[in-house]
Every structure is written in structure tokens, then in C-alpha cells.
Amino acid sequence: MSNIRVVIAEDDLQIAEIQKRFLERIDGYELVGMAHGLQEAEDLVEVLQPELVLLDVQFPTGTGLELLRKLRSCNSAVDVILITAAKEVETLREALHGGVFDYILKPLVFERLQEALHNYQQHLQKLLAMQQLAQTDVDIVLPRHQGSQAAPTETRLPKGVDCLTLDKVKSVFAEAEGSLSAEDVGEMIGASRTTARRYLEYLVSTNEVTAEVSYGTVGRPERRYCSR
Structure with a gap:
């Protein structure tokens, strides 16, 4: 599988640089763009067509959740991992409704990002390996089933x-x-x-x-x- 193309969308320049350096340490990923504003992030996703966006929630002109809704309304196939300081349950609920792959709280820890990206790689590999769906295949891929399937081997x-x-x-x-x-x-x-x-x-x-x-x-x- 070729490198997974990533866009970082983070308004804080220092945090964006930290994410960039962390990403460079993880095999299988390629950073194709960095955006410090919502409109810039939307443009990069549209033009560069990355597989994954590392998306902040709070921006000066709006929220990453607004961008997430916009991407979904446009049928964008990009996957999203939220990296945010937002600890409100409602924010998490809205993120889940928007179909985020993962939700990581700041301050960002390298090992947590590495785990999320490793899980994402495995997720894509499972999808690529499938040719015809059986219920067991669906249960493995959908996040709601990972608590009973994949989590025990990783969290324990x-x-x-x-x-x-x-x-x-x-x-x-x-x-x-x-x-x-x-x-x-x-x-x-x-x-x-x-x-x-x-x-x-x-x-x-x-x-x-x-x-x-x-x-x-x-x-x-x-x-x-x-x-x-």
C-alpha cells in the first residue's frame, strides 16, 4: 500500500509544527499540506484529495466541526482524526455523528497519535482485502465493534x-x-x-x-x- 496522504489543519503554528514532526516519525504517511485556517483547509482537501485530515476544532473563523459537516455534505471521501482541546461531551457526540475516525485530546502525545495512525492503516488494509462482505467483515471494520474484537489485543x-x-x-x-x-x-x-x-x-x-x-x-x- 502506498503512503497515506495527510493534511494538517491547525491554527496554532507551533502545534501544527509538532504534529508535522510527529507525523514524519511514523512510517506509511506523507504530509501533503498544512492549513492554518478553515478555508485553507477546505481548499487543500479539495485540491490535494488526501486520504486523511488531522483537524483541530477551534479556529478564529469557526470550528473544525463546521468543516467536517461541509465535507460530508459534499460527499468528500476524506477521513478525519480530530486533535482538539475540546472536552465537551457534545463536541465528541457531534464528531461521531460526522464520522471521525478518532478523537485525540490535547496536549498531543506522540504515542497516542502513533496508535491512532497505526489503527487507521490497519483499517484501510482490512477494507482493501475485502472483496465481498460478510457480517463478520462488517463487525471487524466498524468502530463500534472494535471494543469486542480488536481492543482486547491492544489495550490489554x-x-x-x-x-x-x-x-x-x-x-x-x-x-x-x-x-x-x-x-x-x-x-x-x-x-x-x-x-x-x-x-x-x-x-x-x-x-x-x-x-x-x-x-x-x-x-x-x-x-x-x-x-x-
């Missing part, structure tokens, strides 16, 4: 295990032939043996990977892992 991860690194470890076993040591996996994902082993033992606990002890040629025991 133990301390020291994040979903992005975990996906990297899983992808190693998707392509691997035979068993691997923690050192092997660490080299493949660019992490230490200790870090790799932490993720591997988590996968053992979820029955996604099996572990066995190998004594090798010099008699030194080594724990090796293999996908089920």
Missing part, C-alpha cells in the same frame, strides 16, 4: 509490550521457516535480544508461538520459538 497488552513492535515480531514468523532464537528475532526487528524475548514470551502466553529448549552442539541450552 502488558507493560513493555507495544502493538507496533508486536506486529513486527509476528511478521517475522509469517515469513520464517523453522524455529528462531530471541537473538535471531532481535536482529530482524532491530531490537535487543532481551526486548525480542519479552515479545516472544508474550506470544507464547497467547498460544501464537511455541517454545522449545535446544542444546545445540556445545551443550548450551537455547530457547527457540516457532509459529503454530
Whole structure:
């Protein structure tokens, strides 16, 4: 899948720059425009046709929710993640009615944005992989079902295990032939043996990977892992 094209719409120049720098640290995304006003944001969406807008709520001339309604009334296919200081429940309710993909409260934390964009990537990949809908496919894609489907594997991860690194470890076993040591996996994902082993033992606990002890040629025991 090609890079996801993003427009940042934020009236505060410093916050917009922070979002830009955060976005540059996340693979799979390309910043195609930055707008500091509502009309500018609307023009960029119309001209550049991005897949995603990181949208603030409060602007000097109006609100991001007004822009959201306008985009939906024009049948714009762009997805929206709101990044805002607005903590009113009514603002969230209106954002959900407008079909936002996510709602992030300021001050923006890199890990929260990274999680949202990772989820968005997975969302697009699921849609691209579908050819004909079954109810189970709909249940996986619609956000209202993620609490019972996707959330447990992400929100209940133990301390020291994040979903992005975990996906990297899983992808190693998707392509691997035979068993691997923690050192092997660490080299493949660019992490230490200790870090790799932490993720591997988590996968053992979820029955996604099996572990066995190998004594090798010099008699030194080594724990090796293999996908089920």
C-alpha cells in the first residue's frame, strides 16, 4: 500500500509544527499540506484529495466541526482524526455523528497519535482485502465493534509490550521457516535480544508461538520459538 496522504489543519503554528514532526516519525504517511485556517483547509482537501485530515476544532473563523459537516455534505471521501482541546461531551457526540475516525485530546502525545495512525492503516488494509462482505467483515471494520474484537489485543497488552513492535515480531514468523532464537528475532526487528524475548514470551502466553529448549552442539541450552 502506498503512503497515506495527510493534511494538517491547525491554527496554532507551533502545534501544527509538532504534529508535522510527529507525523514524519511514523512510517506509511506523507504530509501533503498544512492549513492554518478553515478555508485553507477546505481548499487543500479539495485540491490535494488526501486520504486523511488531522483537524483541530477551534479556529478564529469557526470550528473544525463546521468543516467536517461541509465535507460530508459534499460527499468528500476524506477521513478525519480530530486533535482538539475540546472536552465537551457534545463536541465528541457531534464528531461521531460526522464520522471521525478518532478523537485525540490535547496536549498531543506522540504515542497516542502513533496508535491512532497505526489503527487507521490497519483499517484501510482490512477494507482493501475485502472483496465481498460478510457480517463478520462488517463487525471487524466498524468502530463500534472494535471494543469486542480488536481492543482486547491492544489495550490489554502488558507493560513493555507495544502493538507496533508486536506486529513486527509476528511478521517475522509469517515469513520464517523453522524455529528462531530471541537473538535471531532481535536482529530482524532491530531490537535487543532481551526486548525480542519479552515479545516472544508474550506470544507464547497467547498460544501464537511455541517454545522449545535446544542444546545445540556445545551443550548450551537455547530457547527457540516457532509459529503454530
